[in-house]
Amino acid sequence: MCSEQSNEDFLEKVDLPKKSLYGSSCKKCGAKSDVVLKMLDPFCKSCFLAYCTHKFRATLGKSRQIKFGEKILVGFSGSAASVALVHMLQEGLKEEAHKKFLFTPGFVYVDEGQTVGLTVSEREKNCEEIIHMMRSSGFQCYFTTLEMAFGGYSEDRDLPVLNVEEVKSSSYLNKGDSCDLQKTLSSLKSLTVKEEFLKYTRLQILTKIAKQLKFDKLFLGDTSTRLASAVLSGVAQGRGAQISSDMSFMDNRHKLPVLRPLRYVFLTECFLHAVLDSNMAVKETSMKSDKVEQGKFVETTKQTNNYEWREKHGVSLGSDSDDCILERPLGERIKLNKIHTKSNQDVTSENITGNICHRQSEIEGNEQFQADLKILEGRLSQKKDLLHKVSLKALPDGGAKIKNQIDELEKQISGLRLGVDSASKNMFFIDDTKKENQASIQRLTENFVVALQTDFPATVSTIFRTGSKLQSAVKKGSCEDICIFCKSPLDTQNPNPSSALEALNLSEKLSKNKSSFSSNKLEDDFKTKCNVPCPCSKKDEPCERTNTELLSDYLPEYLCYGCRLIIKDMSDVSLLPSHLLYEAQKAKHRAKMKEDIQGFLLEGNDDM
């Protein structure tokens, strides 16, 4: 009797610290809720979908940037955000849709399998799935690979792009000069600059394709979660001046306007949207960590250490005392890549209570998810029954173990129901080794933002709002004062003598060899002497070598602060894409021309 009494007391105390809102009524219509956003707002499926669609449509509508009959290219990556985007567009283009969209979307997929080191067969499989998805979307869809586009990139030639309908065999994967991309990537020494380089290259290729296929605008699937971490990682990489264009709805720095219609939608919402409204799979591959083997950039899927993957999974379940491991994604039809990574297996083998296992599994339908939930609930009631029956004091550890197990189970169940929010924290701390966390600035920042978001749910929206109130403090100069790589206005010209840029230059000068410092003038003379004949004469062997050296001397002049950091981390600058080097030369040439005619130019007539 006594023990039972105490059990009841104990159970009351054990009551979940945060009451799960799952099952409570929808905020809007009062029906039973299916999802809970930010642990606060319960929504039923249809209200949730309407809520997301509203945010998307309102973003487009308020901007008034899209005109009747325009053609818009959508960058499709297979990620949850791009899948959600497809759905929202499909929805809005239906005949019966209220206020039907009056523009025509098309989709493009740029396969980056090579940069993450997938084998040809793995890439083929990925591409097939993506192409299948695209075909079933019913839109006009295009396909290319990054190395193909990269190798064939030139200002006046078209990029190789295939219409998805034309893609028949897998031979496209062998097309194009894949060496160029590999070489360039392997000369970039850190993962941070690799990611940064790919980010701008990707954008360049997408805009070029859009222009070439005669689209008017480009849509990207950037969510507010991603944009918030982009703000921070941009600041951390000296791109403060570019933040406002990096996250604005319309970005005019490129060949054609780049729009971000998902900028008010959270990543979590995209996943839930994709899950709840999906007939399509979510697919994503990307760089994992910097495993450089013999100078080759080897990488795996980003699943284990990327929060998107974790969010996508909702929650994966750890083992309990029965040593039974369950890992099920939240998804109904989320198909995952079947690529095993080494660290996946490591985590599984070291599985302990509360640990999160990542094993690849393909889930067919909702039933599996429901079954998991049932198993867990069954186990929970078993444990609770046990508590009622047994005196706690009789147990060796005073019932602490069972208590923990109950806590754990309840957490897992509510996590499974809630989707992501409750689980991401757990996951963040468990499987991120320090090294993975610090692999690159971008990854470090993403992890930081996601971890902070669990403790302070306003984090993402605060960063996002801060970012959207900022603008560049750089004065707009002539059109030639634009970074040749990222196309942002240069923040490196005529720096204030008292600025971080100059302070860094000074520090570098002061800690270098005295003699080279004093003979600065000599060096300059040497430069100008060698400069003139170099660009043209390629056959001249010794001259070409100095050309490479010279390149690293004058190239930074035409780059913004952030892009200079990329070059700084590069072992051989001449491995940059040739069109970039060409542009640098052109810019240099023009600068020289301007110098020659300087005396005759009238002020204020800078734009040409």
Next chain:
Amino acid sequence: MPVKCTRCCVKVAVLKRPKTSDALCKECFFWAFETEVHETITRAKLFKPGEYVAIAASGGKDSTVLAYIMKLLNERYNYGLKLVLLSVDEGITGYRDDSLETVKRNQQQYELPLKILSYEELYGWTMDAIVRQIGLKSNCTFCGVFRRQALDRGAVLLEVNKIVTGHNADDIAETVLMNILRGDIARLQRCTLITTGTEGAIPRSKPFKYTYEKEIVMYAYFKKLDYFSTECIYSPNAYRGHARAYLKDLESVRPSAILDIIHSGECMSVKDGIKLPTQGLCTRCGYISSQEVCKACVMLEGLNKGLPKLGIGKSSKVKRRVESLCKDASKEEESC
């Protein structure tokens, strides 16, 4: 084989500069460190000859190195400045009383005059007494608000022209991140300025704006400077801790990240048309404030009326509470 110094190429290098990763010998490091601070001072035109400058001294590493180097550079480059150490005694037993001993030793070592102001003199409350009232949760808010004013009041008492503080590059980068995370755009814009408070208030500047914290520690270590290195016994600001940890991680991924962040801060401004709080003067004490009544006055009022939580929270809510408090007081007077 020992590494040779990359600058003089003669002596054996003893350290790797955190900022540039160059290996330097002791002498070359001293020279580079001092020259950089000197360049920061001259390029930003921080001082004019003949000015009377107060060095905010806490006894910690930054302010100790600052006092040392200000004296050194003033003599070496003939700035023509008159220097004084200015310390604030928050009244934290076991922390500030010990660090003030260090400041007093510095006073003798560097032969600089020293002025100590205490919270007790200025406000009638020591931090120990405040913590007894408020607990360990928001105590840092009080200390920060009071210290900012205390330095200014001390500077007015001493009739100095300028104040220099030991804020280093890490501190500034951290503040940039903090202000982004908190959404405080007004401060985000101000925090990368090398000199603040040019209107009305006594200008404050940060000669260590571009100096890495690690290099300050290295300088103090190799110069064998005497400083106090204990954390405050009251809990540190938890949220700032996140920003700090993130910055340290960034620095380990890319050492230049700290300066990159400051560069970012210098290159952004607030969009036109976005409202910023206008800075005016407090109607009670006349100190610079973005509200009608400054934070310090509100906090002090709360402490004296037995409502210590009054000054903590959103300023709009605080304002309402202060107003209702005033009404109550006037009613009481009427009823008497």
